Amino acid sequence: FNAPDGQRVDTDFPLTRSALCVLGEQWPLALDESVLLDQASERVVPHFGDAEIQRQWPVVLRDLLHCYSTGTVELRTWQAPFTNRVGSRPRVSALVALQASQGSVVTNQRHGPVSLDAVTACLVPVLDGKRDRPALLSHLRHAVERGDLILREDGRPLTDGAQASEILESALDQALESLARCAILVE
16 A cells, blocks of 8 residues: 555555555545444455454554554544535635635645645635536636636647637546545535
């Protein structure tokens, strides 16, 4: 397993591997131990029974504590109100919207700095939970038409409207996924 900072975790223990997979898929959300146990167990149930999983769970906790001591796993007592999934009407916190109006670095729900690229910087101020994907795409198109957002291909500005629309659709999806993975979108 590769941690975001480049560190690597290796294990041959199936239940620990399963727990690390679950944590990676849920990142950056924190999971309660019982939720982690349930989700990790589901992956190894065909190989182990409930009694065996309960017997092995302390080994997983020890492994996770070791990961914590090396900085590859975080332990939290509280979960900020954010989501790692893009909903039908994405929303950011009022603080993020304010910070985005003043610059390209915002504070995520985990209290870390996140640099916004041109597309996310254009989107964040309108992520108020009232706009769906078509409305957000329309907002990006208008930003391109006004010259507030410049799309480039091979370093040159795009002028073909059809090609720009195709790129904007992909850019919107990427930007929203990035915001979710950076703990910027709130529930």
